[in-house]
Amino acid sequence: MPNLGTVLKEEIKRLSRRSTAALHRPLKKDVAELKRVVAQQKRVIESLRRDSRRLMADLNGRIAKLPAVSxxxxxxxxxxxxxxxxxxxxxxxxxxxxxxxxxxxxxxxxxxxxxxxxxxxxxxxxxxxxxxxxxxxxxxxxxxxxxxxxxxxxxx
Structure with missing residues (x-):
């Protein structure tokens, strides 16, 4: 016959896991959404950096193109x-x-x-x-x- 103390411990663990799982589910969804947002923002930032480098190179080229003197x-x-x-x-x-x-x-x-x-x-x-x-x-x-x-x- 199982010990009453161990049965109570097992039941308490089971109930606590159930109640914490109910609390964690919305948090997990929020964390997943935030990770998606961060990944999307990283892509946008990289795209902006690429555009910035291209525009700076274009601007450098324009500045360097002073009217030529023989x-x-x-x-x-x-x-x-x-x-x-x-x-x-x-x-x-x-x-x-x-x-x-x-x-x-x-x-x-x-x-x-x-x-x-x-x-x-x-x-x-x-x-x-x-x-x-x-x-x-x-x-x-x-x-x-x-x-x-x-x-x-x-x-x-």
């Missing part, structure tokens, strides 16, 4: 420290911003303006293109470059 024209361009400084001031840019527009550092612009160095032929070609820009277009190009590089443009 080698002859680049050689004929005469640059002096005064011309560089006046062009930068005309556009209302700092040395760093002007350097970014030309694809060089701000320190290079500083050296050019103080007659410590002279621009290379490739930069002269870029300078010929920058010469044709107005203030607004120069700012737009800088902002586009900043967003492509992941840096927020700081006003002021």
């Amino acid at each position: 080698e002859k024209d680049a050689q004929r361009i005469r640059l002096s420290s005064r011309i560089i400084a006046s062009q930068r001031k005309r556009l209302g840019l700092t040395q760093d911003e002007f350097g970014n527009l030309l694809g060089v550092s701000g320190h290079s612009v500083f050296l050019w303006e103080h007659k410590k160095a002279s621009p290379r032929r490739k930069v002269k070609a870029a300078f010929a293109v920058v010469r044709t820009l107005g203030r607004r277009e120069a700012r737009q190009r800088l902002e586009a470059m900043a967003t492509v590089n992941g840096k927020a443009h700081r006003a002021g």
Whole structure:
């Protein structure tokens, strides 16, 4: 004959499993639904990342496609420290911003303006293109470059 204590324990276990199962069923459904939502959101995020990479590559290509200047024209361009400084001031840019527009550092612009160095032929070609820009277009190009590089443009 089974012991009364073990029978009671077995019955208590059975009833507790039954009551907890009733509580867990809705939770299991919720967890499954949340897992589906998370998986779907991961797919959406990956799709957005793919689109973002494609758009950034497209934007990089557009920024890189400055109007071409021939080698002859680049050689004929005469640059002096005064011309560089006046062009930068005309556009209302700092040395760093002007350097970014030309694809060089701000320190290079500083050296050019103080007659410590002279621009290379490739930069002269870029300078010929920058010469044709107005203030607004120069700012737009800088902002586009900043967003492509992941840096927020700081006003002021």
